[in-house]
Amino acid sequence: MKINQKKTSWLFAILFFIVIIVGIWDASALIYGLQRGSLYALIALPLAMVLGIMDILNLAHGELLTVGLYASYVLFINFSIDPLISTLPVFIFLVILGGIIYFLTIKKVLGEGHLPQLLLTFGISIMLIELIKIYWTTRPRNVYRAYASSSITIGNFRIGSYEFLYVFLAFAVFLLLKLFLKKTRLGQAVYAVGQNPRGAEIVGINVDLVYLFIFCLSSGILGLTAGVMLPRVSIFPLTGNPFSLISFALVAMAGMGSINGILLAGITLGIAEAVIQAIPGYGGWSDLVFFGVLIAVIMAKNIQEA
Amino acid sequence: MKKIIFYLFFVIMAATLPYYAGGYLLHVSTTILIFMSLSLSWDMMLRTGQLSFGNAGFFGLGAYASLISVSNLDIHPVLSLFFAAVFAAGVALVVGFAVLRLRKIYFAITTLALALVFEVIVMNLSDLTGGSSGRVLPQAIFGGNSVLIYWLILFITIIVILISELLNKSKTHYAINSIRNDEITARSSGINVFKYLVFVFVFTSAIQGIIGGVYTQQYAFVMPESTFSLDFLLLPIAMALVGGIYTTMGxxxxxxxxxxxxxxxxxxxxxxxxxxxxxxxxxxxxxLPEGIYKVARKKYRNRKSQEVKLDASSEGK
Structure with a gap:
């Protein structure tokens, strides 16, 4: 995984431009976008890690998040463990689940080309969705926590204060991950494998272990996010589904393998969505923003390459 | 010759099904034929080496186009199927010019997003599409006569099978195979890769559009959730994979x-x-990455060649 500073610079420029315009027009959309965008970035980070280092696009990404949400929900309903506290057990649960999925399936299609990998993870995503449907049906479920619906009033608009936790968590996870990659031996090994798996293997790095670690960690981060998200979303089997696509859009925006870019891309997308949502009568179209961004970015890159 | 008689036998068996099968079996067969066409159309796109998840999207577009053309423009339901095909093909042409420049995961994930994108568009154009509650037709095609519906779908499926076979036998198939195996080599041998990809993408989308139209006319309603359902993406893929990809028989x-x-x-x-x-x-x-058809064919051939060997060795004695 290459951390490329140059690639993110144009994103910075776009973000800066949007922030100024939106800030003048509607400041609440700005804050809302920041909160939502941090969440997007937090969810996209694991996908980017798996894609950047293992070269696998995990279509079951969003479903792992859904599993995390339901795990947290079950802990709350049956043992009345607060979602924020349950982040730890859910993190461990998803690390183990990620390990199982890796050993049973992903490991066998490593380096086999994108076709079996995509179809395999697509199959896994369907299996997870349907398993959840069998146990919990498609009925939406909510977890109410008083602290999650608190809000603060600035000037003449109100914004949710709980969502600032997303921003905090996103920056914390990003910082920790960067520290880990730079300072620890395992982190350096991850770097090496991301750049050249064969070369890494020759110099004695256990590539298989690195892959396992990355897959488990990325799955675990989703568990962490799920616990924090739970009080603010209503969950149903397809809750996580769109996040696979959105996460990929962010990775494409940031450029493959760029960690810094993802946070920026997430916030940019979040603000763009919030702006569309704020336009009266056209709020329903905000779900398409990520697709527009994805197409625009891919087209722009294509032209550059050609 | 033997083969042609064999196939003719199956076609006649399928065509006369309504005379000896009950209503339930007829219904099941109709559904199977619908998914068979979708599965073939997905496989035809895959033969170019591009994994498309767009079936459900174009299926849904065809469904809406057919229903709207019948209830708003008052055209005959059978004619509306052509409209559905043309509409899906037109959208595929526009979308294809953008997404077919992409490869591998980029192409796959953009087509995966298509169904979601079309669904959001349909939900938001509620004047035309009925929004999230969908729309209903006064009556199904042919007044709901299940035998006629079956024949119509059988007819479409046979055409799709013929197209698929034609694609595997004609000169085009060399171009398509070479794009799948090595695009750079294909390009340097003078194959216009983009042209072939657009061509296949557009006509497979047209097939998906027609099937969507037929499905809607059969049940006489559309609803975003069920029309853009994962079923129409997942089942065709599973069917093609189980049978064996890159073949018609699979x-x-x-x-x-x-x-x-x-x-x-x-x-x-x-x-x-x-x-x-x-x-x-x-x-x-x-x-079982090769699917049952190829595995079965290999087993059969192995056994045959073994038999030949045995014959040869016994003759030698």
Whole structure:
């Protein structure tokens, strides 16, 4: 995984431009976008890690998040463990689940080309969705926590204060991950494998272990996010589904393998969505923003390459 | 010659099905044929080496185009199928010019987003599409006569099978295979890769559009949730994979096999029976990447060649 500073610079420029315009027009959309965008970035980070280092696009990404949400929900309903506290057990649960999925399936299609990998993870995503449907049906479920619906009033608009936790968590996870990659031996090994798996293997790095670690960690981060998200979303089997696509859009925006870019891309997308949502009568179209961004970015890159 | 008689026999058997089969079997066969066409159309796109997840999207577009043209423009339901095909093909042409410049995961994920994108558009154009509650037709095609519907779908499916076979036998198939195997080599041998990709993408989308139209005319309603459902993406893929990709026979066998299983599964587990399809995809990818048709054919050929060998050795004595 290459951390490329140059690639993110144009994103910075776009973000800066949007922030100024939106800030003048509607400041609440700005804050809302920041909160939502941090969440997007937090969810996209694991996908980017798996894609950047293992070269696998995990279509079951969003479903792992859904599993995390339901795990947290079950802990709350049956043992009345607060979602924020349950982040730890859910993190461990998803690390183990990620390990199982890796050993049973992903490991066998490593380096086999994108076709079996995509179809395999697509199959896994369907299996997870349907398993959840069998146990919990498609009925939406909510977890109410008083602290999650608190809000603060600035000037003449109100914004949710709980969502600032997303921003905090996103920056914390990003910082920790960067520290880990730079300072620890395992982190350096991850770097090496991301750049050249064969070369890494020759110099004695256990590539298989690195892959396992990355897959488990990325799955675990989703568990962490799920616990924090739970009080603010209503969950149903397809809750996580769109996040696979959105996460990929962010990775494409940031450029493959760029960690810094993802946070920026997430916030940019979040603000763009919030702006569309704020336009009266056209709020329903905000779900398409990520697709527009994805197409625009891919087209722009294509032209550059050609 | 033997083969042609063999195929003719099957076509006649299929065409006369309404005379000897009951209503339930007829209904099951209709559904199987619908999924067979979808599965073949998905496989035809895959033969170019591009994994498309766009079936469900174009299926839904065709469904809406057909329904709207019947109820708003008052044209004949059968004619509306052509409209559905043309509409889906037109959208595919526009979308294709953008997404077909992409490869591998980029192409796959953009087409995966298509169904979602079309669904959001349909939900937001509620004046025309009825929004999230959908729209209903006053009556199904042919007044709901299930035999005529079956024949119509059979006719379309046979055409799709012929197209698929033509694609595997004609000169185009060399171009398509070479694009799949090595695009750079294909390009340097003078194949206009983009042109072929657009061509295949557009006509497979047209097939998906027609099928969407037929499906809607059969049930006389559209609803975003059920029209853009994952079923129309997942089942065709599972069928083609089980039967064997890159062949005509594979998706046909897969559709019959999984179609029959699916009816049984619906009875024993009404909720979440798609789980089995996810499992089937995973198992096929991991353990049987060639599909049953190719494996069976290989086994058959091996046995035949062994028999020949045995004959030869016994003659030698």
């Amino acid at each position: 998706p046909i066998l897969g559709a019959i096999f999984l179609g029959l299983i699916s009816e049984y599964l619906k009875l024993i587990m009404p909720y979440g029976h798609l789980f089995i399809y996810g499992l089937i995809i995973v198992i096929v990818i991991l353990f």
